[in-house]
Amino acid sequence: MGGIPIIMDTIVKQTDETTVSIINRLKSVEGHVRGIERMVENGEYCIDIVNQVLAVQRALHKVNSIVLNRHLHTCVTTALRSDDPAERERVIGEIMSIFEATGKL
Secondary structure, eight states: OTTHHHHHHHHHHHHHHHHHHHHHHHHHHHHHHHHHHHHHHTTOOHHHHHHHHHHHHHHHHHHHHHHHHHHIIIIIHHHHHSSOHHHHHHHHHHHHHHHHHHTOO
16 A cells, blocks of 8 residues: 555646646636737727637647647546446536537537
């Protein structure tokens, strides 16, 4: 059992680093959206606005990927190792609903 605290410390450290990364990305997206709002207010060229919106969508997609990756490596892994079949089915159902909602099935 001596190795478990090291593993848990690594997971906590990774989770904290991941949280900081997610928050920083979301703050960047927030600033980007404000910039798009100014573009609209200033009557900027429509295609330039569309390109900026697409950039925000890509950034949000990256945030989703990071969050999902963390979820798979923490919550889902824990649930799948659980002795509770209902918990395993619950997390599998959650993942399936994400894939269905995104049309990635």
